[in-house]
Amino acid sequence: MFLKNCWYVGARSHDIGQTLVPRTLLTEKLVLYRRQDGHVVALEDACPHRKLPLSKGRLLGDVLECGYHGMQFDCSGSCVAVPTQSRIPPQARVRAYPVAEKWGLVWVWMGDVDQADESKIIEIPNYGNPDWGLTAGGMLEIDCHYLWVTDNLLDPSHVAWVHQTSFGSPGTGDTPLETQSFDDGVIVSRWMFDKPLPPYYAPLVKFEGNCDRLQHYEVRIPSICINRSIFTPAGTGGDAEALDPKAYVMVSYNFMTPVDEDHTDYYWFQHYNTDPDDVEIATRLNEGAEMAFNEDRNILEAVHLGMKFKTTRNINLGLDAGSLYYRRLLDKAITAEQIA
Numbered sequence: 001m002f003l004k005n006c007w008y009v010g011a012r013s014h015d016i017g018q019t020l021v022p023r024t025l026l027t028e029k030l031v032l033y034r035r036q037d038g039h040v041v042a043l044e045d046a047c048p049h050r051k052l053p054l055s056k057g058r059l060l061g062d063v064l065e066c067g068y069h070g071m072q073f074d075c076s077g078s079c080v081a082v083p084t085q086s087r088i089p090p091q092a093r094v095r096a097y098p099v100a101e102k103w104g105l106v107w108v109w110m111g112d113v114d115q116a117d118e119s120k121i122i123e124i125p126n127y128g129n130p131d132w133g134l135t136a137g138g139m140l141e142i143d144c145h146y147l148w149v150t151d152n153l154l155d156p157s158h159v160a161w162v163h164q165t166s167f168g169s170p171g172t173g174d175t176p177l178e179t180q181s182f183d184d185g186v187i188v189s190r191w192m193f194d195k196p197l198p199p200y201y202a203p204l205v206k207f208e209g210n211c212d213r214l215q216h217y218e219v220r221i222p223s224i225c226i227n228r229s230i231f232t233p234a235g236t237g238g239d240a241e242a243l244d245p246k247a248y249v250m251v252s253y254n255f256m257t258p259v260d261e262d263h264t265d266y267y268w269f270q271h272y273n274t275d276p277d278d279v280e281i282a283t284r285l286n287e288g289a290e291m292a293f294n295e296d297r298n299i300l301e302a303v304h305l306g307m308k309f310k311t312t313r314n315i316n317l318g319l320d321a322g323s324l325y326y327r328r329l330l331d332k333a334i335t336a337e338q339i340a
């Protein structure tokens with residue numbers, strides 16, 4: 001079961017043009033395309049006649065024509081033409097999903113149309129700030145339940161084992177974690193003091209020597225993961241609100257879209273307070289992130305199968321406190337939505 005009354009990322013903006021793109025969100029099949037005026041449309045991807053996916057049809061301007069017998073649907077999902085008859089049956093329509101575009105992403109509202117509210121899309125501080133750099137981001141298809149990914153993104157400790165050549169550094173395996181809980185999410189974080197820089201970040205920071213490092217792992221409902229990393233000269237860390245001018249700040253935004261119980265579309269981009277115009281750095285960062293996320297994918301797909309088909313009990317550890325809290329919170333929200 002999934003939380004429906006929220007926005008999920010359905011695509012990256014540049015993936016959607018005047019062609020038909022099929023996507024599955026929360027087990028529902030959708031077809032996405034861009035209208036001639038630039039707005040993105042998301043319709044149910046099943047013709048009401050014989051359920052041929054409409055994504056196998058064609059666009060006639062903004063009208064979507066089924067590829068089997070040519071029924072035509074407008075952007076609201078209403079049928080506007082039926083083959084061999086002039087009467088349009090009243091049930092001849094497909095569901096239309098509210099869509100918004102923000103932060104270079106296409107957001108789809110999967111719940112009650114009346115509750116769709118663009119102001120509920122996450123805010124991204126400093127987006128558009130000319131002093132901040134931005135990576136192109138990407139999308140990974142991961143064969144696991146999306147909550148294995150949110151667990152992973154509430155778990156700063158795994159970097160010591162999974163990302164030894166990128167994000168890992170001394171301290172990541174043993175420094176205790178702090179958990180802060182909210183009505184719509186949780187933050188797991190820790191400062192590590194006077195440590196060498198990890199390999200992924202060493203070429204990026206603007207100071208020499210050891211660093212104080214913040215790992216801030218945050219997840220908000222339904223499955224938005226904000227991973228904030230701060231590296232500041234050793235001796236200047238400890239307060240994320242009063243940073244040294246040399247501090248390097250990198251925020252990794254990660255959006256999990258459940259495809260179904262066994263598959264997740266993982267969208268991401270990185271946003272950082274240096275080198276706004278350096279394409280080479282942005283490219284290198286993006287490639288490094290993708291490599292690390294593939295390291296996670298390798299683990300999480302195996303965890304998904306291990307937990308799904310376990311034959312003995314598993315245990316929890318202290319490092320799971322944040323993710324267990326988050327799962328309970330989301331469960332409550334899903335239950336409340338089901339009975340509303």
Ligand code: FES
Pocket residue numbers: 047048049050051052066067068069070071
């Ligand atoms: S299946 Fe679409 S018109 Fe027949």
Ligand SMILES: [Fe+2]
Pocket residue numbers: 152158159162163292296
């Ligand atoms: Fe990871």
